[in-house]
Amino acid sequence: MPNMFDSVAGFGVTLSTMFKRPITEGYPESAAPTAPRYHGRHQLNRYPDGLEKCIGCELCAWACPADAIYVEGGDNTENERYSPGERYGSVYQINYLRCIGCGLCVEACPTRALTMTNEYEMADDNRAGMIYEKDQLLAPLQPGMQAPPHPRAPGATDADYYRGNVNPAPEVS
Amino acid sequence: MGVGLEEKLPSGFLLSTVEKLAGYFRKGSVWPATFGLACCAIEMMSTVAPRFDLARFGMEAFRASPRQADLMIIAGRVSQKMAPVLRQIYDQMPEPKWVLAMGVCASSGGMFNNYAIVQGADHVVPVDIYLPGCPPRPEMLLHAILKLHDKIQQMPLGVNRQEAIAAAEAAALAAARPTVDLTGLPR
Numbered sequence: 001m002p003n004m005f006d007s008v009a010g011f012g013v014t015l016s017t018m019f020k021r022p023i024t025e026g027y028p029e030s031a032a033p034t035a036p037r038y039h040g041r042h043q044l045n046r047y048p049d050g051l052e053k054c055i056g057c058e059l060c061a062w063a064c065p066a067d068a069i070y071v072e073g074g075d076n077t078e079n080e081r082y083s084p085g086e087r088y089g090s091v092y093q094i095n096y097l098r099c100i101g102c103g104l105c106v107e108a109c110p111t112r113a114l115t116m117t118n119e120y121e122m123a124d125d126n127r128a129g130m131i132y133e134k135d136q137l138l139a140p141l142q143p144g145m146q147a148p149p150h151p152r153a154p155g156a157t158d159a160d161y162y163r164g165n166v167n168p169a170p171e172v173s
Numbered sequence: 174m175g176v177g178l179e180e181k182l183p184s185g186f187l188l189s190t191v192e193k194l195a196g197y198f199r200k201g202s203v204w205p206a207t208f209g210l211a212c213c214a215i216e217m218m219s220t221v222a223p224r225f226d227l228a229r230f231g232m233e234a235f236r237a238s239p240r241q242a243d244l245m246i247i248a249g250r251v252s253q254k255m256a257p258v259l260r261q262i263y264d265q266m267p268e269p270k271w272v273l274a275m276g277v278c279a280s281s282g283g284m285f286n287n288y289a290i291v292q293g294a295d296h297v298v299p300v301d302i303y304l305p306g307c308p309p310r311p312e313m314l315l316h317a318i319l320k321l322h323d324k325i326q327q328m329p330l331g332v333n334r335q336e337a338i339a340a341a342e343a344a345a346l347a348a349a350r351p352t353v354d355l356t357g358l359p360r
Contacts, residue, residue: 024226066284097281100307123317
């Protein structure tokens with residue numbers, strides 16, 4: 001006899017849910033933010049004056065368990081300078097159809113040139129389009145940054161660049 | 174729109190109107206096949222669950238039979254042993270059908286570059302959308318599905334479709350280069 005109302009009690013769950021707020025996230029219209037340290041698309045960072053941080057050492061490519069990164073280093077010259085030191089990454093490709101987002105490349109990077117963003121909307125209908133080139137990975141120029149190649153900030157040493165004591169480039173106009 | 178009548182219409186104003194209509198209906202009622210191969214299938218299941226709710230796009234009905242499905246979401250790594258099964262399921266699906274390679278393993282083999290894993294499901298079936306991520310979060314799957322919906326909406330029919338297929342093939346043949354000429358990752 002006490003079991004008689006059990007089946008009715010089950011409907012209580014359904015009934016109470018009707019008065020709860022829906023938990024659905026309206027993704028395309030209102031996307032919920034990711035976790036702050038979400039492993040999304042990579043980014044190649046710059047120094048405050050616009051020079052690239054990447055030195056083309058290929059440590060990220062060696063650390064990658066999926067062989068998703070391809071780097072070719074190039075030599076900086078006084079006339080054509082992309083990074084403060086001797087070398088820069090002339091070719092930088094990440095194959096996002098291989099990248100598993102583990103972040104070992106970020107750990108391996110000695111100059112903090114490679115970090116990850118929270119951007120995750122990547123899908124394409126061909127495989128070649130999912131290989132991101134350097135121009136797609138480089139961080140956008142912030143105000144005060146000058147697009148390389150350009151010479152180092154006057155008087156700045158390697159240590160200044162390493163410690164971040166470089167000021168944004170003055171407006172040239 | 175599976176009558177086959179739309180395939181026989183002459184090209185012109187009538188066909189382009191039918192194309193838009195057919196695309197609208199097709200993208201609104203895509204039925205995926207229940208086909209999970211590995212860990213990505215967990216994310217695929219959570220995409221259908223209430224928090225992300227694939228039913229908002231008319232896709233909540235995952236069909237257990239490929240004969241009633243028109244989208245195959247390859248969720249997970251395709252092993253050499255699974256490849257013929259994958260192909261058979263694809264062949265059993267009725268036209269028009271689409272394939273979404275979910276996750277890096279299905280798209281290119283991912284980190285499993287070895288003899289047991291097919292290096293990309295496109296070696297076995299034609300893939301319409303590649304979705305990176307390991308595994309992709311449900312939002313990424315929704316983004317890829319919406320991209321596929323755009324593709325379905327613009328899919329030509331009949332004469333226009335034959336022309337589009339011929340043009341795509343000619344472009345692919347013209348763009349193909351020997352592997353020795355490629356540099357960087359494509360090689």
